[in-house]
Amino acid sequence: MKALILVGGYGTRLRPLTLSCAKPLVEFGNKPMLLHQLEALVEAGAKTIVLAVSYRAEQMEQEMRKVEEKLGVKIIISLESEPLGTAGPLALASEHLTQDSEPFFVLNSDIICDFPFKQMVQFHKHHGKEGTIVVTKVDEPSKYGVVVYDAENGRIQRFVEKPQEYVSNKINAGMYILSPSVLKRIPLKPTSIEKEVFPFMAQDGDLYAMELQGFWMDVGQPKDFLTGMCLYLTSLREKSPDMLHSGEGIVGNVLVDPSAKIGHNCRIGPNVTIGPDVVIEDGACIKRCTILKGARIRSHSWLESCIIGWKCHVGRWVRMENVSVLGEDVTVKDELYINGGRILPHKSIGDSIPEPQIVM
Amino acid sequence: MESVWKIENITPRVRAEYLVQVDLSGIAVEQWCDDSDIKSACPDCKQRIHRVRFPAATFYILLVTVAFIEKAEKVWTRFRPLSLELPKPLFPVAGLPIIYHHIEACSKVPGMREVILIGFYQPNDALTKFINSVQNEFKIQVRYLQEYTALGTAGGIYHFRDQILAGNPDVFFVMNSDVCGDFPLKEMLSFHVQKGGGSHCTVLGTEATRQQSLNYGCIAENKDTHEILHYVEKPETYISSTINCGVYLFSPEIFKTLERIFKKNLEEKYSLDTTSPSKEIIRLEQDIFVPLAGSGKLFVFHSNRFWSQIKSSGAAIYANRHYLAIYRDTHPDRLAKNGEGLPSVVGDVFIHPTAEVHPTAVLGPNVSIGKHAVVGEGARVRESIVLEGATLQDHSCVLYSVIGWNATIGAWTRVEGTPNDPNPNKPFAKVEVKSTFTNDGKLNPSITVIGSNVQVPCEVVILNSIVLPDKSLSGSYKNQIIL
Numbered sequence: 001m002k003a004l005i006l007v008g009g010y011g012t013r014l015r016p017l018t019l020s021c022a023k024p025l026v027e028f029g030n031k032p033m034l035l036h037q038l039e040a041l042v043e044a045g046a047k048t049i050v051l052a053v054s055y056r057a058e059q060m061e062q063e064m065r066k067v068e069e070k071l072g073v074k075i076i077i078s079l080e081s082e083p084l085g086t087a088g089p090l091a092l093a094s095e096h097l098t099q100d101s102e103p104f105f106v107l108n109s110d111i112i113c114d115f116p117f118k119q120m121v122q123f124h125k126h127h128g129k130e131g132t133i134v135v136t137k138v139d140e141p142s143k144y145g146v147v148v149y150d151a152e153n154g155r156i157q158r159f160v161e162k163p164q165e166y167v168s169n170k171i172n173a174g175m176y177i178l179s180p181s182v183l184k185r186i187p188l189k190p191t192s193i194e195k196e197v198f199p200f201m202a203q204d205g206d207l208y209a210m211e212l213q214g215f216w217m218d219v220g221q222p223k224d225f226l227t228g229m230c231l232y233l234t235s236l237r238e239k240s241p242d243m244l245h246s247g248e249g250i251v252g253n254v255l256v257d258p259s260a261k262i263g264h265n266c267r268i269g270p271n272v273t274i275g276p277d278v279v280i281e282d283g284a285c286i287k288r289c290t291i292l293k294g295a296r297i298r299s300h301s302w303l304e305s306c307i308i309g310w311k312c313h314v315g316r317w318v319r320m321e322n323v324s325v326l327g328e329d330v331t332v333k334d335e336l337y338i339n340g341g342r343i344l345p346h347k348s349i350g351d352s353i354p355e356p357q358i359v360m
Numbered sequence: 361m362e363s364v365w366k367i368e369n370i371t372p373r374v375r376a377e378y379l380v381q382v383d384l385s386g387i388a389v390e391q392w393c394d395d396s397d398i399k400s401a402c403p404d405c406k407q408r409i410h411r412v413r414f415p416a417a418t419f420y421i422l423l424v425t426v427a428f429i430e431k432a433e434k435v436w437t438r439f440r441p442l443s444l445e446l447p448k449p450l451f452p453v454a455g456l457p458i459i460y461h462h463i464e465a466c467s468k469v470p471g472m473r474e475v476i477l478i479g480f481y482q483p484n485d486a487l488t489k490f491i492n493s494v495q496n497e498f499k500i501q502v503r504y505l506q507e508y509t510a511l512g513t514a515g516g517i518y519h520f521r522d523q524i525l526a527g528n529p530d531v532f533f534v535m536n537s538d539v540c541g542d543f544p545l546k547e548m549l550s551f552h553v554q555k556g557g558g559s560h561c562t563v564l565g566t567e568a569t570r571q572q573s574l575n576y577g578c579i580a581e582n583k584d585t586h587e588i589l590h591y592v593e594k595p596e597t598y599i600s601s602t603i604n605c606g607v608y609l610f611s612p613e614i615f616k617t618l619e620r621i622f623k624k625n626l627e628e629k630y631s632l633d634t635t636s637p638s639k640e641i642i643r644l645e646q647d648i649f650v651p652l653a654g655s656g657k658l659f660v661f662h663s664n665r666f667w668s669q670i671k672s673s674g675a676a677i678y679a680n681r682h683y684l685a686i687y688r689d690t691h692p693d694r695l696a697k698n699g700e701g702l703p704s705v706v707g708d709v710f711i712h713p714t715a716e717v718h719p720t721a722v723l724g725p726n727v728s729i730g731k732h733a734v735v736g737e738g739a740r741v742r743e744s745i746v747l748e749g750a751t752l753q754d755h756s757c758v759l760y761s762v763i764g765w766n767a768t769i770g771a772w773t774r775v776e777g778t779p780n781d782p783n784p785n786k787p788f789a790k791v792e793v794k795s796t797f798t799n800d801g802k803l804n805p806s807i808t809v810i811g812s813n814v815q816v817p818c819e820v821v822i823l824n825s826i827v828l829p830d831k832s833l834s835g836s837y838k839n840q841i842i843l
Binding site (some may be wrong): 285294300319321335354 | 739759
């Protein structure tokens with residue numbers, strides 16, 4: 001089996017983290033985001049994976065060579081000279097995808113869920129048409145484009161962008177399995193698969209929807225990154241509770257790298273991910289946060305809903321909340337209050353940020 | 361007053377009326393309306409409205425008279441409370457009541473015989489206890505005389521003239537209780553004596569900036585003789601940058617002037633209207649200083665030592681810092697020291713001996729911790745006053761705030777205010793006395809005040825807010841008054 005992952009551009013929505021690190025390599029749940037997908041694809045039997053990127057990231061290319069070896073999979077980096085949207089990259093990589101007549105996977109790189117690749121293959125083979133897209137249920141469908149399909153067999157009737165009246169609560173989850181013949185529908189130019197390819201396939205009765213079981217989140221921006229982390233940790237609790245941490249001061253689902261150090265009288269959790277070499281000093285309280293590799297959180301600080309970048313230093317009695325994001329190597333001095341601050345890499349913060357703000 | 365008013369949502373005019381009502385529910389209306397710190401104009405009705413300070417309910421006047429060998433001195437003090445219970449003059453700054461610092465300064469004047477406190481305030485246990493303790497400590501007689509109604513800044517002095525003149529003092533000091541500073545009373549006395557019998561009153565003066573002088577009584581003087589030539593209380597245009605500190609030294613001859621004004625007021629204000637302010641009111645500044653200026657009987661003594669009004673909680677934090685700094689020279693024993701098993705101290709910190717402060721807590725600079733207060737593990741306090749019986753739970757962080765009597769701050773909670781310190785780059789600048797609200801009806805950021813018996817839960821943030829007594833908060837608050 002083959003797969004194509006739409007990695008795309010610079011990941012501006014996840015800045016300031018993506019100023020230091022290519023988005024697919026930003027750790028989600030102590031593992032690079034892309035690796036969650038790669039591992040699941042390999043597990044489902046993928047042998048060749050094409051990464052469609054629109055900018056060169058040497059760090060990522062090197063990292064992928066290591067992953068190739070570790071997972072025993074061929075990783076091809078398909079570089080677009082100009083961004084080709086969500087469909088164009090398929091045309092660009094068509095030589096890799098059409099080597100046989102087997103269907104291939106296509107996925108957006110920002111999504112986190114229990115990847116249902118094996119079921120997708122079964123479902124696709126069962127209906128035997130050109131394409132299958134995975135759909136997921138959302139609470140507020142009017143914010144998204146929804147998919148209207150036949151509940152009996154899954155055949156898609158139409159797509160409705162931001163519906164004012166309720167027509168469906170299922171949205172495109174950004175995971176597809178497509179037969180090579182779909183490539184005939186795609187020109188080698190900037191094209192949207194959602195708007196310029198799928199509606200026609202649906203018209204022709206060639207597109208089916210499979211409903212996703214379990215959690216799903218597009219983690220492409222900080223707020224959703226944290227929500228996705230909570231869902232991911234909840235799913236870990238069910239599937240592999242041994243990976244989660246327990247002990248003095250640990251509350252709820254907490255993922256801690258073995259090399260991290262946690263002091264006394266702390267309260268960590270619920271929903272916290274602590275990366276390698278992180279140091280949490282005595283008396284800190286951390287809830288709903290991701291702390292990336294090498295960061296230090298000093299004593300008596302209180303953090304909620306934050307992403308702390310690599311090698312950051314958060315001083316004593318600091319209060320941080322409301323989706324504050326620290327880029328790499330940021331220092332926050334003692335006793336400050338950071339409310340929704342987005343801090344660019346290598347900054348030293350000496351004054352409180354009482355209202356949400358970007359600090360260049 | 362119990363219900364939660366959405367202060368931001370009402371117009372300035374309505375708000376002014378409402379807040380005056382709050383004050384009415386306290387005690388003295390007359391003084392409130394007579395109070396000349398009514399500066400800000402209401403944008404809707406173009407009328408002047410009262411500047412409002414919270415929490416304000418009980419009006420309180422305190423007068424301290426100090427007798428001195430055959431000369432007498434007297435301290436007059438006026439206050440609006442920071443709490444709803446304790447008279448503001450007893451509010452502790454640098455660990456001791458504001459008027460304790462006045463009385464201590466008086467006690468250093470050789471031959472000081474008596475201190476009289478005059479106020480329009482029902483005496484209570486706290487006041488009685490305070491009087492007993494200062495009497496014992498300074499071996500000086502201290503009495504409290506209660507006005508039957510608010511009598512203005514000089515009415516009380518006239519009313520209690522027999523008490524003040526008992527024992528034929530040669531001079532007496534009068535001090536307002538809403539000022540603080542390093543009072544040069546001995547120097548003032550030498551100056552007054554040197555001026556001889558011609559001087560009926562010496563006013564302590566200090567420098568202010570041109571702009572800020574408009575908020576004070578302004579003094580124009582003869583630079584050689586220091587005679588006051590012209591006096592205006594809170595002028596609209598610039599007069600002089602020398603301002604009245606609210607500390608005076610009088611010769612008994614002043615009573616002749618007071619009597620004349622008193623009788624004149626009685627005649628002029630004669631009416632059957634019971635709602636008009638008391639006819640016995642005499643305003644020291646307007647009724648006495650203005651006519652005395654230029655008569656050769658009124659002088660100013662200059663001081664450049666620390667001085668400030670304490671009308672707001674922001675000023676209390678500022679005064680706390682300065683009184684603590686003065687302790688370095690006068691009472692090093694009152695300042696906390698670092699040592700094994702003791703909490704870490706940064707700069708000047710007062711910790712009452714009965715307070716329980718965990719050794720891992722970090723305090724300072726400029727912190728006062730009151731009686732029986734409890735400061736938990738890893739708590740941090742900076743530029744703040746923690747009053748008697750308050751509890752700061754583990755890891756809490758308190759910055760630029762006043763924590764009221766028996767209030768509780770939960771673990772990992774942050775309580776933070778904004779200092780209203782004088783601009784350090786402007787010589788002679790004073791504490792900014794901002795109005796409570798901005799022109800668009802928002803609360804001006806200032807010191808956070810947590811009222812007595814307030815419960816602040818764990819892990820919240822209280823920023824630039826004022827919480828009235830006995831509230832139990834349930835979440836975070838920013839820039840709000842919580843009634």
